[in-house]
Amino acid sequence: MPSVTDAPLEQAPHEPVIVIDTREGYLDAVRRIAEGEGPVAVDAERASGFRYSxxxxxxxxxxxxxxxxxxxxxxxxRFDELAEVIRDEEWVLHAASQDLACLREVGLEPTRLFDTELGARLAGxxxxxxxTVVEDLLGIHLAKEHSAADWSTxxxxxxxxxxxAxxxxxxxxxxxxMAELLxxxxxxxxxxxxxxxxxTRETKPARTDPWRRLSGLHAVRGSRGLAVARELWNARDEYAREVDTAPGRLLPDASITAVARTLPRTKRDLASLKEFTGRASRSQLDRWWEAVERGLTTEDLPKQRVPGDTLPPPRAxxxxxxxxxxxxxxxxxxxAGLAEQRELPVENLLTPEALRRVAWTPPMPLELESLRAALAEHGARPWQIDATAQTILDAFVEADQTPSSDDEPAS
Structure with a gap:
């Protein structure tokens, strides 16, 4: 794959940058952007890990x-005026899926996209x-020291x-x-x-029980412990939304699961639990204790496991x-061999989830057209189906004709 072999150039000193934070300045910028030409590069900075939103x-x-x-x-x-100016232009983003939601929130919705991160994957x-991509393809060293900063500052x-900038x-x-490489x-x-x-990717529906994503929840035994974990998670989420702070900064997951495992019987027991940490663990002690009490007394006990359409892990x-x-x-x-031939990451040729789905429940009758339809149902694009369907069909047919060790006659 082509790359720049000479030592990368250091980015030249940058002139001072200002932030446009007035309506007047914003409208002037929109006018100037309208007078520009070609694709529009777009990026957004959030405060993940610091803010709730x-x-x-x-x-x-x-x-x-x-x-x-x-x-x-x-x-x-709202950025409606800017959206009107650039809506029909090609937008260039790096890892667009990370930023599209927050851009849409202020009225910025692209109709044409070039994703340089996804393009880099496809280019191999x-x-x-x-x-790294800027250095490889443009020969310029781009420092990335502020990627995890609190941009709400x-x-x-x-x-x-x-x-x-x-x-x-x-x-x-x-x-x-990158377009040349592709x-x-x-x-x-x-x-x-x-x-x-x-x-066009659809937004994933909200989880029915989001509290079940707590790190370490697998160590909580019994429905009563799960009820305490659920109530603490809900109390933390409500308070985090109220103060617009990342939930884990207020009360870490490890603190919630520690309480759910030990089931303290008094507020004093809760406060003395050494694993119960976080910036709001003591300042909001009454809030947390009320949640624990709800979990200890509720008759609405969650099931240890909930049914779903999640497949078992392949090892099982x-x-x-x-x-x-x-x-x-x-x-x-x-x-995997096809992906290597095409110089693609295998997950970009076909997602592992799509392959697992059709392997677990193959369409019947097992024919090329039915398999192509099943892959499309699981989100595969036309080019992915064209590249993989016949190979997958051949593999399935051969596998179904191969007896397992249990079927082989004893010697």
Missing amino acids: QRAYLIQIYRRGAGVFLFDPPAIG LPRVGLG RPLPQSWLVYA LDVELLVDLRDR ASSDKTDIAEQEFHAVL WADRNPEADRRLKAARSLV
Whole structure:
């Protein structure tokens, strides 16, 4: 895969960057962006790990002929005027799926997309982080020291703003170089299908019992402990939303599961539990104790396990569904070989989930068209189906004709 072999150039010192946080400044920027030309580079910075919400606290825009603009979304509100100007242009983002939700929240909705992170995967680049891809394809070293910063901070330090500006200033050049790579490997159509899939991907429905995602919950035994964990999770989530703080900063998951395992009988017992930590563990002790009491006394006890459509882990298939296990093993190695031939990560050729689904419950009758339809039902794109369906069918047919060791006659 082509890459820059010379030592990367250090990014030149950047002129001071300002944040646009007034309506007047925003409308002037929209006018200037409209006068630019070509694709529009877009990025957003959130405060994940610091705030409860996933809103954008900074939005960066770059367009050739216009320059770079940094906007303060909490101060500006809706971005409808900007959306009108750039809606029909191609938007360039890196790892677009991470930012689309917070952009849509302020009215920014692309109709055409070029995702440089996804493009890097499809082009077969070994590493796909923005800094690495910029260095490999443009020969420029891009520092990434503020990626995990608290972007809700005000005022934002100048070094952070320069970092944010650089995130978009090189994206259009990167897009052009990556488009060349994709074209040279005959992957332009594949990339367009994948970019469209990112834009049209449905939002996952909210989980029925989100508290069941608590880290360490597997160590909680009994329905009463689960009830305490559920009530503490709900109390933490309500308070985190109220103060717009990441829940884990107020009360770590480990604290909740420690309480659910020990089931303290008094508020004093709760306060003395050494694993009960977090910035709000003592300041909101009454809140937490009320939650514990609800869990200790409720008659609405959760089940230890809940039914769902989650498949068992593949390591358990040999015992639970040996026919599916043979199908999966046969197809998985062949699909991996196809991915290697095409210089693609195997998960981009076909998601492991889609392959597991059709291996566990293959369509009947097992024919090429029925298998293609099943793969499409599980989210595979046309190019992925064209590339893998016949190979998977052949693997399934052969696996179904291969007797298991239990079927073989004794010698």
